Amino acid sequence: MVTLYEHPLSPxxxxxxxxxxxxxxxxxxxxxxxxxxxxxxGDFMDANPRGEVPALIDGDVAIFDSTIILxxxxxxxxxxxxxxxxxxxxxxxxxxEEVCDTHYEAINWGLSELTYFRRAEGPLGEKLREKATDQIxxxxxxxxxxxxxxxxxxxxxxxxxxxxxxPYIAGSSGFGxxxxxxxxxxxxxxxxxxxxxxxxxxxEAGNAASAMETVSDxxxxxxxxxxxxxxxLEWMIRSGGIDVVIEGLEKKNIRFSxxxx
Numbered sequence: 352m353v354t355l356y357e358h359p360l361s362p363x364x365x366x367x368x369x370x371x372x373x374x375x376x377x378x379x380x381x382x383x384x385x386x387x388x389x390x391x392x393g394d395f396m397d398a399n400p401r402g403e404v405p406a407l408i409d410g411d412v413a414i415f416d417s418t419i420i421l422x423x424x425x426x427x428x429x430x431x432x433x434x435x436x437x438x439x440x441x442x443x444x445x446x447x448e449e450v451c452d453t454h455y456e457a458i459n460w461g462l463s464e465l466t467y468f469r470r471a472e473g474p475l476g477e478k479l480r481e482k483a484t485d486q487i488x489x490x491x492x493x494x495x496x497x498x499x500x501x502x503x504x505x506x507x508x509x510x511x512x513x514x515x516x517x518p519y520i521a522g523s524s525g526f527g528x529x530x531x532x533x534x535x536x537x538x539x540x541x542x543x544x545x546x547x548x549x550x551x552x553x554x555e556a557g558n559a560a561s562a563m564e565t566v567s568d569x570x571x572x573x574x575x576x577x578x579x580x581x582x583x584l585e586w587m588i589r590s591g592g593i594d595v596v597i598e599g600l601e602k603k604n605i606r607f608s609x610x611x612x
Contacts, residue, residue, distance in 0.1 A: 353378040356395045356406040358386055359559035360463075362456055362518030363417035364405040365552050369514040370424050372548035374431045402609050403578070418448065421511065433511040440506055447497055447504055448515035455490055455519040457582035458483050461590065462526045468577060469567040470595045482590040487528045494520075495536045502542065509546060517543050521553055525560065576606040 353371070355378050357364035371378050383395040383404065399406035399415035406415045407423070414420050425433055434441045462483050464470040471479055494516060498504055504512035520530065520540050530536040543549050569575040579587065579596065584607075587595055599605030 354381055354408040355379070356381050356383050356398065356408075357404045358382055359555040360563075361404045362459070362522060363403075363452070365518040365521075365556065366417050366514050367405050367407065367420050367424070368552045368555075369517065369548045370421055370433055370511075372551065373433065373509070373514070373546075374424065374428050376424070376428055400609060400611050418445075418452070425511075433505075433514070435506045435510065441511075443497070444505055444510065444512035444515070447494075447512045450490075450493070451515050451519045453582045455487070455523075457586035458486050458490075459519060459522040459526070460583050461586050461592070462523070464577065464587070464595070466526060467563045467566055468570050470599070471592060475592070475594065479587075479590055479592055483526075484528055487523050491520075491530050491536055495530075495534065498535055498539055500535075502539070504539070509543065513539075513543055514549075517549055518552075518556075521556070570604050571602075573602060573604045576604055578608065579605045580608045 353376060355364070355367060355371070357368065357380055359365075368378075368380075381395075383402075384393065386404070394408070395406060396402060398408055398413035401415060403415070405417055405420060406413065407420045408414075409423075409427075412423075414423050421433070434444060461479065465476055465479055470476075494504075497512075501507075503509050504516055517540075520536075521544075523529065524540075530540055532538070532541065544553065566575060570577065577599075579599070584596070587593070596605065
C-alpha cells in the first residue's frame with residue numbers, strides 16, 4: 352500500500368492526491384506529527400529530510416518533492432497517463448506546473464499569512480492584499496492564454512497540467528480571487544471541480560481550512576513556525592512585507608528550509 356504524507360491544504364500534496372485518484376491507485380493518507388513546527392520526525396523525516404509535504408512511501412521506496420512524486424507515479428503506473436504524448440505538449444504541461452508551483456504558490460501562501468496567521472493588518476496588510484490580487488489576476492490572464500480554445504490545459508483530456516493549476520485556482524478562490532465563471536478559465540475550473548478526484552481533494556482542503564481560524568495565536572506563541580523559503584520569501588519582500596520577515600525573525604515564529612543531515 353502506498354502511503355502519502357500530506358496536509359490537506361498543501362497544493363503540492365493536492366496535486367499528488369489528484370493524480371493517484373485519477374489513476375485509481377489505493378493509498379493511505381498520513382499527516383506528519385508536529386507539521387508546521389519544524390520539529391517533525393519519524394518515518395516522515397526519513398522520507399523527506401526537508402520536512403515538507405508531500406512525501407510518498409511505496410514499500411521500500413521513499414520519495415519527496417511533488418514533481419518527482421508525480422514522475423514516479425507516471426513511470427510506475429502508466430495506465431491513465433497524466434502527461435500528453437507529444438514532447439512539446441509534455442514540456443508545455445511541465446512549464447505550467449513550474450509557474451504554478453513557484454509564482455502562484457507564493458502569492459497564495461502570502462495570502463494565507465495575512466488571512467490565517469495575521470502577519471500584517473492595517474495599511475500594510477491592505478497593501479499586500481492589493482499586490483496579491485493584481486498578481487493573481489495577471490496569472491489568470493497568462494493561464495487563459497495557455498488554455499487557449501482547449502477544454503483542458505493538458506490538451507484533449509484532463510492531466511498533469513490541469514492538476515498542477517487546480518490547487519492554486521482553488522486556493523485563491525478561497526481568498527475571494529476567483530476567475531469569472533463565464534470566462535474560459537472559469538469554465539475550465541467548473542469542469543475540473545466536477546471530477547471525482549478533484550472534488551474529493553478539495554473537500555478535504557475545505558474541511559482543513561475550517562480549522563485554521565485559531566492558528567494565529569499559536570504562531571504568536573512561537574509554537575508554529577511558518578517556513579519562508581524560495582519564492583515565498585521573495586514574494587513577501589518584493590511585495591513590501593520585509594517588516595513581516597524581520598518581525599518573524601525577532602519573534603522566532605518563522606523558519607527557513609532544513610539543513611540536510
